[in-house]
Amino acid sequence: MSNEAAIMEAPELQSEPRRIEDATAVQEPAAKRDEPMMMDEEQEGKGHTVGDITAADPVISVRNCNVHYDDTCALKNINLDIGRGEVIALIGPSGCGKSTFLRCLNRMNDTIDSARITGTFNLYGEDIYAAETDVVLLRARVGMVFQKPNPFPKSIYENVAYGPRIHGLATSRAEMDDIVYGSLERAGLLDELKSRMDDRGTSLSGGQQQRLCIARTIAVNPEVILMDEPCSSLDPIATAKIEDLIDELSRNYAIAIITHSMHQAARVSRRTAYFHLGRLIEVDATDKIFTNPGHRLTEDYVTGRFG
Amino acid sequence: MEAEQFGQHISRSFNAELENLRNEVLRMGGMVENHLDMAIEAIVAGDSELGLTVAGQDHKINQMEVAIDEECNRILATRGPTATDLRLIVAVIKAITDLERVGDEAQKIGYLASHLASNQEPSGHYRELSELGEHVKKMLHDALDAFLRLDAKDALLVVEEDKLVDDEYDMILRQCISMMMEDSRTIRRFMDVSWAARALERIGDHAKNISEYVIYMVHGKDIRHLELDQVRQEMGVE
Numbered sequence: 001m002s003n004e005a006a007i008m009e010a011p012e013l014q015s016e017p018r019r020i021e022d023a024t025a026v027q028e029p030a031a032k033r034d035e036p037m038m039m040d041e042e043q044e045g046k047g048h049t050v051g052d053i054t055a056a057d058p059v060i061s062v063r064n065c066n067v068h069y070d071d072t073c074a075l076k077n078i079n080l081d082i083g084r085g086e087v088i089a090l091i092g093p094s095g096c097g098k099s100t101f102l103r104c105l106n107r108m109n110d111t112i113d114s115a116r117i118t119g120t121f122n123l124y125g126e127d128i129y130a131a132e133t134d135v136v137l138l139r140a141r142v143g144m145v146f147q148k149p150n151p152f153p154k155s156i157y158e159n160v161a162y163g164p165r166i167h168g169l170a171t172s173r174a175e176m177d178d179i180v181y182g183s184l185e186r187a188g189l190l191d192e193l194k195s196r197m198d199d200r201g202t203s204l205s206g207g208q209q210q211r212l213c214i215a216r217t218i219a220v221n222p223e224v225i226l227m228d229e230p231c232s233s234l235d236p237i238a239t240a241k242i243e244d245l246i247d248e249l250s251r252n253y254a255i256a257i258i259t260h261s262m263h264q265a266a267r268v269s270r271r272t273a274y275f276h277l278g279r280l281i282e283v284d285a286t287d288k289i290f291t292n293p294g295h296r297l298t299e300d301y302v303t304g305r306f307g
Numbered sequence: 308m309e310a311e312q313f314g315q316h317i318s319r320s321f322n323a324e325l326e327n328l329r330n331e332v333l334r335m336g337g338m339v340e341n342h343l344d345m346a347i348e349a350i351v352a353g354d355s356e357l358g359l360t361v362a363g364q365d366h367k368i369n370q371m372e373v374a375i376d377e378e379c380n381r382i383l384a385t386r387g388p389t390a391t392d393l394r395l396i397v398a399v400i401k402a403i404t405d406l407e408r409v410g411d412e413a414q415k416i417g418y419l420a421s422h423l424a425s426n427q428e429p430s431g432h433y434r435e436l437s438e439l440g441e442h443v444k445k446m447l448h449d450a451l452d453a454f455l456r457l458d459a460k461d462a463l464l465v466v467e468e469d470k471l472v473d474d475e476y477d478m479i480l481r482q483c484i485s486m487m488m489e490d491s492r493t494i495r496r497f498m499d500v501s502w503a504a505r506a507l508e509r510i511g512d513h514a515k516n517i518s519e520y521v522i523y524m525v526h527g528k529d530i531r532h533l534e535l536d537q538v539r540q541e542m543g544v545e
Contacts (some may be wrong), residue, residue, distance in 0.1 A: 262387070262389060263387055266389075290389045290390060290393070291389070291390060291393060291394065291527060292390065292394070292526075292527030293390055299390050299391065300315075302389045302390050303316065303388070303389050303390045303391060303392050304316050304317050304318060304321070305312070305315045305316050305317065306315055306316075306317060
């Protein structure tokens with residue numbers, strides 16, 4: 001089944017009736033969908049996702065994603081596309097499942113024994129969880145940047161060169177130099193660091209370390225970059241630089257970013273997804289989420305009200 | 308959307324700030340209504356002194372506009388409001404501009420009243436002006452009431468009402484023209500009357516604007532420059 005077909009048909013595996021808001025929702029009475037000015041009724045997030053979960057040109061496409069840690073349900077029936085050249089912000093209170101969702105996308109949850117994951121996860125139509133998927137390669141294609149910068153305790157050069165080397169992306173020292181300098185350049189670090197290439201990565205400032213980690217991620221030519229609160233330990237100047245970088249990178253990569261800063265989500269993303277207690281409550285254009293959200297729970301969260 | 312929503316933030320001081328802001332807008336609205344009331348009274352009763360009193364007090368309204376504007380800027384800078392909160396702030400910033408303009412129109416009517424009164428004409432000629440005045444007063448009152456209660460349906464009624472005010476204004480204008488044609492000595496006086504009618508008609512426009520901000524606040528939809536039928540349809544109102 002091609003990727004597009006998978007989206008169009010969006011199989012509903014759940015026994016209870018549950019709507020998936022996408023192209024197949026034509027059976028929905030038109031009048032119901034044509035009430036943009038009426039606030040959705042108070043729902044405790046039990047219904048379908050409000051907004052449009054599809055992206056025009058999906059890189060990653062997730063359907064019917066359920067995740068359990070032992071008996072605890074962490075994610076319930078999540079459907080979401082991440083489009084090419086798009087920055088999507090994942091927001092929601094702590095414990096809502098947004099990190100779990102992000103970690104499903106490059107199989108970081110494989111390392112957690114108690115995690116059970118069901119549903120379809122496609123990267124350009126290929127099943128991320130297929131038995132033949134090479135996880136190391138997958139994590140190069142779907143790179144990740146973490147909350148705390150985690151450079152290797154090696155030189156700056158080696159930090160960036162490590163990934164391309166294990167993936168065999170360079171055949172000569174000159175090619176490797178190109179990749180390393182190019183990646184540092186794109187991460188906006190080259191001017192600051194070109195005279196210090198042999199310094200340890202850990203000797204840099206927090207913001208520089210985080211950008212070094214981004215340089216390390218993009219050195220292996222990923223298709224998607226996942227960022228889990230990449231600026232939460234950085235000062236406003238370093239944060240602004242990372243945000244600029246995200247803007248820059250979004251031309252070439254699909255980016256999913258988790259953030260607890262509403263304003264960061266509003267600034268950097270084009271789409272925003274709101275998670276609440278393991279459910280995806282609403283996905284829509286960021287402008288809409290922050291000026292006129294469709295669901296009461298989203299509204300309460302972005303305005304800082306009691307949920 | 309309920310008015311109580313503005314008191315449900317996790318931050319209690321934010322609740323207090325928004326509550327205070329809404330109260331300030333209504334206080335300013337009350338003052339503007341009061342000025343309009345006096346201005347209409349002055350012109351209908353030919354009370355020169357009252358007209359000048361109103362005209363001389365406009366600066367109080369201007370001061371309130373500046374103060375509320377500053378408070379909005381401060382909230383934008385410190386709270387970074389979103390969704391309904393953001394729409395409230397935007398609506399307030401716009402609404403107080405319109406209220407201030409209503410104040411200006413009331414001032415204008417106050418001066419015209421004083422001018423007309425000095426011509427010592429019987430007040431009977433200003434009956435239509437009185438009716439138009441009552442009409443726009445009610446519009447302004449209803450608009451502010453809808454603002455307080457976040458009632459988009461009532462706000463829409465005010466928007467619809469503006470058409471009638473425009474018609475009444477046209478009628479007064481036609482009467483003024485025929486009076487002036489009948490007796491050219493009255494031209495000066497009826498020029499003043501038509502200016503006053505014009506000011507009242509503008510106040511109707513401002514009340515309509517404020518109502519449009521209420522609809523924006525409640526539904527997040529900007530209905531300015533849309534056809535009324537379209538607006539009713541989108542709001543699901545018959």
